[in-house]
Amino acid sequence: MTVSRRQPPAEQHPSDPGPTTDPHRLRVRRPADFLAVIPYLLGFHPAESLVVVLSRRGRVLLTARIDLPPPGEETAVAAQVRQLRTQHEVDELVLVGYGDDGPGTRRVLERVRVALGGEVGVREVVLVSGARWWSLSCRTGCCPPEGSVFDPDAHPLAAEAVYRGLVAGRSRSDLEALVAGPAADAVPRLRGLVALARQQVGGLGRPAAAQALADGVRAGLVPPGPDETAAARLAVLALDLAVRDVGWAMVSRSTAEQHQRLWAQVVAAVPPEVASAPLGLLGAEAWVGGNGALLNCCVERLERDDPGYTLGHLLADLSERALPPSLWDELVGGLRAEVGAVTGVRGLH
Secondary structure, eight states: OOTTSOOOOOEEEESOOOTTOOGGGSOOOSHHHHHHHHHHHHTBOOOSEEEEEEEETTEEEEEEEEEOOOTTOHHHHHHHHHHHHHHHTOSEEEEEEEOSSHHHHHHHHHHHHHHHOTTSOEEEEEEEETTEEEETTOOSSOSOTTOEEOOGGGSHHHHHHHHTTOOOBSOHHHHHHHTSOSOGGGHHHHHHHHHHHHHHHTTOOHHHHHHHHHHHHHHHTSTTOOOHHHHHHHHHHTTSHHHHHHHHHTOOTTTHHHHHHHHHHHHTTSOGGGOHHHHHHHHHHHHHTTOHHHHHHHHHHHHHHOTTOHHHHHHHHHHHTTOOGGGHHHHHHHHHHHHHHHHOOOOOO
Protein backbone atom coordinates (compact mmCIF):
# COMPACT_ATOMS: atom_id res chain seq x y z
CA MET A 1 0.00 0.00 0.00
CA THR A 2 1.35 3.42 -0.95
CA VAL A 3 0.24 6.93 -0.25
CA SER A 4 -1.23 7.25 -3.73
CA ARG A 5 -3.59 4.30 -3.26
CA ARG A 6 -7.06 4.60 -1.76
CA GLN A 7 -7.07 3.43 1.84
CA PRO A 8 -8.70 -0.04 1.91
CA PRO A 9 -12.06 -0.09 3.68
CA ALA A 10 -12.25 -1.23 7.26
CA GLU A 11 -13.35 -4.77 7.95
CA GLN A 12 -16.42 -4.48 10.11
CA HIS A 13 -17.48 -7.07 12.65
CA PRO A 14 -20.85 -6.41 14.33
CA SER A 15 -20.92 -7.67 17.90
CA ASP A 16 -23.83 -10.04 17.40
CA PRO A 17 -22.52 -13.60 16.99
CA GLY A 18 -25.82 -15.40 17.41
CA PRO A 19 -28.83 -16.12 19.57
CA THR A 20 -26.99 -18.21 22.14
CA THR A 21 -24.02 -15.97 22.88
CA ASP A 22 -23.73 -12.40 24.14
CA PRO A 23 -20.24 -10.85 24.13
CA HIS A 24 -21.70 -7.67 25.63
CA ARG A 25 -21.81 -9.47 28.98
CA LEU A 26 -18.04 -9.79 28.97
CA ARG A 27 -17.10 -7.04 31.40
CA VAL A 28 -14.26 -5.03 29.87
CA ARG A 29 -12.72 -2.35 32.07
CA ARG A 30 -8.95 -2.20 31.53
CA PRO A 31 -6.73 -2.22 28.42
CA ALA A 32 -5.69 -5.82 29.09
CA ASP A 33 -9.37 -6.79 29.02
CA PHE A 34 -9.79 -5.29 25.57
CA LEU A 35 -6.71 -7.13 24.32
CA ALA A 36 -8.15 -10.43 25.55
CA VAL A 37 -11.56 -9.89 23.95
CA ILE A 38 -10.59 -8.35 20.59
CA PRO A 39 -9.54 -11.65 18.91
CA TYR A 40 -12.98 -13.06 19.71
CA LEU A 41 -14.75 -9.98 18.39
CA LEU A 42 -12.78 -10.23 15.14
CA GLY A 43 -12.69 -14.02 14.87
CA PHE A 44 -8.88 -14.13 14.68
CA HIS A 45 -5.75 -12.74 16.34
CA PRO A 46 -4.85 -9.51 14.50
CA ALA A 47 -1.38 -8.59 13.29
CA GLU A 48 -0.06 -5.44 11.59
CA SER A 49 -3.50 -3.93 12.11
CA LEU A 50 -5.33 -0.99 13.57
CA VAL A 51 -8.38 -2.25 15.45
CA VAL A 52 -11.21 0.09 16.46
CA VAL A 53 -13.74 -1.02 19.07
CA LEU A 54 -16.85 1.17 18.89
CA SER A 55 -19.42 1.27 21.67
CA ARG A 56 -22.58 3.09 22.66
CA ARG A 57 -23.51 3.57 26.30
CA GLY A 58 -20.87 1.06 27.33
CA ARG A 59 -22.04 -1.67 24.94
CA VAL A 60 -19.78 -2.78 22.08
CA LEU A 61 -21.58 -2.41 18.75
CA LEU A 62 -18.83 -2.96 16.23
CA THR A 63 -15.20 -3.93 15.92
CA ALA A 64 -13.35 -2.75 12.80
CA ARG A 65 -9.94 -3.80 11.53
CA ILE A 66 -7.83 -1.76 9.12
CA ASP A 67 -4.45 -2.67 7.66
CA LEU A 68 -1.83 -0.75 9.60
CA PRO A 69 -1.27 2.27 7.34
CA PRO A 70 2.15 3.57 6.27
CA PRO A 71 3.19 7.11 7.19
CA GLY A 72 1.09 9.70 5.43
CA GLU A 73 -2.20 7.79 5.41
CA GLU A 74 -3.22 8.37 9.01
CA THR A 75 -5.64 11.12 8.01
CA ALA A 76 -7.44 8.77 5.61
CA VAL A 77 -7.72 6.16 8.36
CA ALA A 78 -9.08 8.76 10.77
CA ALA A 79 -11.70 9.68 8.19
CA GLN A 80 -12.82 6.05 8.04
CA VAL A 81 -13.02 5.85 11.82
CA ARG A 82 -15.00 9.10 11.96
CA GLN A 83 -17.40 7.75 9.33
CA LEU A 84 -17.92 4.54 11.31
CA ARG A 85 -18.59 6.56 14.45
CA THR A 86 -21.24 8.62 12.66
CA GLN A 87 -22.79 5.69 10.80
CA HIS A 88 -23.28 3.62 13.94
CA GLU A 89 -23.97 6.52 16.32
CA VAL A 90 -21.36 5.44 18.85
CA ASP A 91 -20.24 7.64 21.69
CA GLU A 92 -16.92 6.02 22.56
CA LEU A 93 -14.15 4.08 20.89
CA VAL A 94 -10.88 2.32 21.64
CA LEU A 95 -7.91 2.29 19.24
CA VAL A 96 -5.47 -0.63 19.35
CA GLY A 97 -2.43 -0.84 17.09
CA TYR A 98 -0.75 -4.21 16.50
CA GLY A 99 2.69 -4.00 14.90
CA ASP A 100 6.08 -5.65 15.06
CA ASP A 101 7.66 -2.22 14.61
CA GLY A 102 6.66 -0.85 18.01
CA PRO A 103 7.92 2.74 17.54
CA GLY A 104 6.41 2.92 14.05
CA THR A 105 3.05 1.61 15.25
CA ARG A 106 3.13 4.09 18.13
CA ARG A 107 3.60 6.96 15.66
CA VAL A 108 0.65 5.72 13.57
CA LEU A 109 -1.59 5.58 16.64
CA GLU A 110 -0.61 9.03 17.80
CA ARG A 111 -1.17 10.54 14.37
CA VAL A 112 -4.56 8.85 13.98
CA ARG A 113 -5.59 10.12 17.39
CA VAL A 114 -4.54 13.66 16.50
CA ALA A 115 -6.30 13.43 13.14
CA LEU A 116 -9.52 12.32 14.85
CA GLY A 117 -9.60 15.50 16.87
CA GLY A 118 -11.53 16.13 20.02
CA GLU A 119 -15.02 15.50 18.58
CA VAL A 120 -14.51 11.72 18.65
CA GLY A 121 -14.67 10.16 22.10
CA VAL A 122 -11.48 8.09 22.30
CA ARG A 123 -11.54 6.18 25.55
CA GLU A 124 -8.22 4.37 25.20
CA VAL A 125 -5.29 4.05 22.79
CA VAL A 126 -3.20 0.89 23.14
CA LEU A 127 -0.04 -0.27 21.40
CA VAL A 128 0.67 -4.01 21.11
CA SER A 129 4.08 -5.12 19.92
CA GLY A 130 5.45 -8.57 20.49
CA ALA A 131 4.23 -9.90 23.81
CA ARG A 132 3.89 -6.44 25.43
CA TRP A 133 1.39 -3.63 25.43
CA TRP A 134 1.49 0.09 26.30
CA SER A 135 -1.40 2.42 27.06
CA LEU A 136 -0.80 5.62 25.13
CA SER A 137 -3.63 7.22 27.09
CA CYS A 138 -1.82 6.80 30.39
CA ARG A 139 -0.71 10.19 31.74
CA THR A 140 -0.04 9.22 35.37
CA GLY A 141 2.85 6.81 35.03
CA CYS A 142 0.56 3.81 35.38
CA CYS A 143 2.33 1.90 32.59
CA PRO A 144 5.98 0.82 32.86
CA PRO A 145 8.23 2.22 30.12
CA GLU A 146 9.11 -1.30 29.01
CA GLY A 147 5.44 -2.15 28.59
CA SER A 148 3.32 -4.82 30.24
CA VAL A 149 3.81 -8.48 29.42
CA PHE A 150 0.61 -10.03 28.17
CA ASP A 151 -0.66 -13.38 26.88
CA PRO A 152 -4.20 -12.85 25.55
CA ASP A 153 -4.99 -16.56 25.61
CA ALA A 154 -4.21 -16.74 29.32
CA HIS A 155 -6.53 -13.90 30.32
CA PRO A 156 -9.70 -14.97 32.19
CA LEU A 157 -11.87 -13.14 29.65
CA ALA A 158 -10.46 -15.32 26.87
CA ALA A 159 -11.64 -18.42 28.69
CA GLU A 160 -15.02 -16.79 29.28
CA ALA A 161 -15.32 -15.90 25.58
CA VAL A 162 -14.64 -19.51 24.61
CA TYR A 163 -17.21 -20.67 27.15
CA ARG A 164 -19.76 -18.38 25.49
CA GLY A 165 -19.08 -19.98 22.13
CA LEU A 166 -16.82 -17.33 20.58
CA VAL A 167 -13.93 -18.43 18.40
CA ALA A 168 -10.61 -16.77 17.55
CA GLY A 169 -8.42 -18.26 14.83
CA ARG A 170 -4.68 -17.96 15.04
CA SER A 171 -4.50 -15.40 12.21
CA ARG A 172 -6.45 -13.98 9.34
CA SER A 173 -4.30 -15.99 6.94
CA ASP A 174 -5.84 -19.15 8.44
CA LEU A 175 -9.27 -17.94 7.30
CA GLU A 176 -7.92 -16.98 3.89
CA ALA A 177 -6.57 -20.52 3.52
CA LEU A 178 -10.01 -21.88 4.46
CA VAL A 179 -11.60 -20.21 1.40
CA ALA A 180 -8.66 -20.64 -1.00
CA GLY A 181 -9.94 -23.84 -2.61
CA PRO A 182 -8.07 -27.05 -3.40
CA ALA A 183 -4.40 -27.39 -4.18
CA ALA A 184 -3.52 -26.91 -7.85
CA ASP A 185 -2.42 -30.50 -8.32
CA ALA A 186 -5.84 -31.75 -7.17
CA VAL A 187 -7.85 -29.62 -9.60
CA PRO A 188 -7.69 -31.96 -12.65
CA ARG A 189 -9.06 -34.87 -10.63
CA LEU A 190 -11.76 -32.71 -9.06
CA ARG A 191 -12.77 -31.44 -12.51
CA GLY A 192 -13.45 -35.04 -13.41
CA LEU A 193 -15.85 -35.32 -10.48
CA VAL A 194 -17.57 -32.10 -11.55
CA ALA A 195 -17.99 -33.45 -15.09
CA LEU A 196 -19.56 -36.61 -13.66
CA ALA A 197 -21.88 -34.53 -11.47
CA ARG A 198 -22.97 -32.49 -14.49
CA GLN A 199 -23.94 -35.70 -16.27
CA GLN A 200 -25.86 -36.98 -13.27
CA VAL A 201 -27.91 -33.83 -12.56
CA GLY A 202 -28.10 -32.37 -16.06
CA GLY A 203 -31.53 -33.80 -16.75
CA LEU A 204 -33.12 -32.69 -13.50
CA GLY A 205 -35.74 -29.99 -13.60
CA ARG A 206 -35.53 -27.15 -11.10
CA PRO A 207 -37.83 -28.71 -8.46
CA ALA A 208 -35.92 -31.99 -8.51
CA ALA A 209 -32.57 -30.20 -8.47
CA ALA A 210 -33.65 -28.02 -5.55
CA GLN A 211 -34.83 -31.05 -3.61
CA ALA A 212 -31.55 -32.81 -4.41
CA LEU A 213 -29.58 -29.87 -3.03
CA ALA A 214 -31.71 -29.76 0.13
CA ASP A 215 -31.20 -33.51 0.62
CA GLY A 216 -27.46 -33.12 -0.04
CA VAL A 217 -27.16 -30.32 2.52
CA ARG A 218 -28.96 -32.36 5.17
CA ALA A 219 -26.68 -35.33 4.48
CA GLY A 220 -23.59 -33.10 4.49
CA LEU A 221 -24.42 -31.64 7.89
CA VAL A 222 -23.83 -35.07 9.41
CA PRO A 223 -20.14 -35.58 10.32
CA PRO A 224 -17.74 -36.08 8.66
CA GLY A 225 -19.50 -33.98 6.01
CA PRO A 226 -19.56 -34.33 2.21
CA ASP A 227 -16.88 -36.29 0.40
CA GLU A 228 -15.42 -34.96 -2.85
CA THR A 229 -18.13 -36.56 -4.99
CA ALA A 230 -20.92 -35.11 -2.86
CA ALA A 231 -19.17 -31.71 -2.84
CA ALA A 232 -18.98 -31.68 -6.63
CA ARG A 233 -22.68 -32.55 -6.84
CA LEU A 234 -23.66 -29.73 -4.46
CA ALA A 235 -21.54 -27.21 -6.39
CA VAL A 236 -23.09 -28.21 -9.72
CA LEU A 237 -26.62 -28.11 -8.34
CA ALA A 238 -25.96 -24.62 -6.95
CA LEU A 239 -25.07 -23.26 -10.40
CA ASP A 240 -28.81 -22.55 -10.73
CA LEU A 241 -29.22 -19.44 -8.57
CA ALA A 242 -32.71 -20.36 -7.40
CA VAL A 243 -31.49 -23.81 -6.38
CA ARG A 244 -28.47 -22.24 -4.69
CA ASP A 245 -30.73 -20.11 -2.52
CA VAL A 246 -32.25 -23.27 -1.06
CA GLY A 247 -28.93 -23.70 0.73
CA TRP A 248 -29.17 -20.25 2.29
CA ALA A 249 -32.84 -20.58 3.19
CA MET A 250 -32.10 -23.75 5.17
CA VAL A 251 -29.86 -22.05 7.73
CA SER A 252 -30.84 -20.60 11.09
CA ARG A 253 -28.66 -18.69 13.49
CA SER A 254 -28.45 -21.73 15.76
CA THR A 255 -27.29 -24.00 12.90
CA ALA A 256 -25.07 -21.50 11.05
CA GLU A 257 -21.80 -22.98 12.31
CA GLN A 258 -22.76 -26.43 11.01
CA HIS A 259 -23.63 -24.99 7.60
CA GLN A 260 -20.34 -23.09 7.56
CA ARG A 261 -18.42 -26.34 8.04
CA LEU A 262 -20.39 -27.97 5.22
CA TRP A 263 -19.79 -25.24 2.66
CA ALA A 264 -16.17 -24.80 3.71
CA GLN A 265 -15.68 -28.48 2.85
CA VAL A 266 -17.33 -27.93 -0.53
CA VAL A 267 -15.15 -24.87 -1.26
CA ALA A 268 -12.07 -26.92 -0.42
CA ALA A 269 -13.06 -29.70 -2.84
CA VAL A 270 -14.23 -27.97 -6.03
CA PRO A 271 -12.33 -26.29 -8.89
CA PRO A 272 -12.56 -22.53 -9.42
CA GLU A 273 -15.11 -22.64 -12.23
CA VAL A 274 -17.85 -23.95 -9.91
CA ALA A 275 -16.65 -22.34 -6.66
CA SER A 276 -18.67 -19.10 -6.70
CA ALA A 277 -21.92 -20.54 -5.36
CA PRO A 278 -20.26 -22.52 -2.54
CA LEU A 279 -18.19 -19.43 -1.66
CA GLY A 280 -21.30 -17.28 -1.66
CA LEU A 281 -23.16 -19.73 0.55
CA LEU A 282 -20.19 -19.99 2.91
CA GLY A 283 -20.11 -16.20 3.17
CA ALA A 284 -23.86 -16.04 3.69
CA GLU A 285 -23.75 -18.63 6.47
CA ALA A 286 -20.79 -16.77 7.99
CA TRP A 287 -22.87 -13.60 8.13
CA VAL A 288 -25.84 -15.40 9.68
CA GLY A 289 -23.49 -16.93 12.26
CA GLY A 290 -21.78 -13.63 13.07
CA ASN A 291 -18.38 -14.60 11.62
CA GLY A 292 -17.49 -11.29 9.99
CA ALA A 293 -13.89 -12.29 9.33
CA LEU A 294 -14.91 -15.36 7.33
CA LEU A 295 -17.54 -13.31 5.49
CA ASN A 296 -14.88 -10.80 4.45
CA CYS A 297 -12.55 -13.54 3.21
CA CYS A 298 -15.33 -14.98 1.03
CA VAL A 299 -16.11 -11.53 -0.34
CA GLU A 300 -12.46 -10.92 -1.19
CA ARG A 301 -12.10 -14.17 -3.14
CA LEU A 302 -15.35 -13.59 -5.02
CA GLU A 303 -14.28 -10.05 -5.92
CA ARG A 304 -11.00 -11.43 -7.21
CA ASP A 305 -12.23 -14.55 -9.04
CA ASP A 306 -15.81 -13.71 -10.07
CA PRO A 307 -16.41 -9.95 -9.68
CA GLY A 308 -19.76 -10.07 -11.42
CA TYR A 309 -21.31 -12.63 -9.07
CA THR A 310 -24.40 -10.97 -7.60
CA LEU A 311 -24.37 -12.82 -4.28
CA GLY A 312 -20.83 -11.56 -3.80
CA HIS A 313 -22.12 -8.00 -4.23
CA LEU A 314 -24.84 -8.63 -1.64
CA LEU A 315 -22.34 -10.05 0.84
CA ALA A 316 -20.01 -7.10 0.27
CA ASP A 317 -22.89 -4.76 1.05
CA LEU A 318 -23.74 -6.67 4.23
CA SER A 319 -20.12 -6.38 5.31
CA GLU A 320 -19.64 -2.73 4.38
CA ARG A 321 -22.83 -1.68 6.15
CA ALA A 322 -22.03 -3.94 9.13
CA LEU A 323 -25.60 -5.25 9.21
CA PRO A 324 -26.05 -7.44 12.30
CA PRO A 325 -26.87 -11.16 12.02
CA SER A 326 -30.00 -10.53 14.06
CA LEU A 327 -31.46 -9.08 10.85
CA TRP A 328 -31.61 -12.65 9.52
CA ASP A 329 -34.48 -13.38 11.90
CA GLU A 330 -36.53 -10.77 10.03
CA LEU A 331 -35.48 -11.87 6.54
CA VAL A 332 -35.42 -15.65 6.63
CA GLY A 333 -39.19 -16.16 6.59
CA GLY A 334 -39.59 -14.14 3.41
CA LEU A 335 -36.63 -15.87 1.75
CA ARG A 336 -37.99 -19.31 2.55
CA ALA A 337 -41.40 -18.40 1.16
CA GLU A 338 -39.85 -17.00 -2.03
CA VAL A 339 -37.50 -19.95 -2.54
CA GLY A 340 -40.30 -22.39 -1.85
CA ALA A 341 -42.55 -20.69 -4.42
CA VAL A 342 -39.83 -20.76 -7.10
CA THR A 343 -38.49 -24.27 -6.47
CA GLY A 344 -41.40 -26.09 -4.89
CA VAL A 345 -39.28 -27.17 -1.92
CA ARG A 346 -40.98 -26.90 1.46
CA GLY A 347 -39.77 -27.20 5.04
CA LEU A 348 -36.59 -25.20 4.47
CA HIS A 349 -35.16 -25.26 7.98
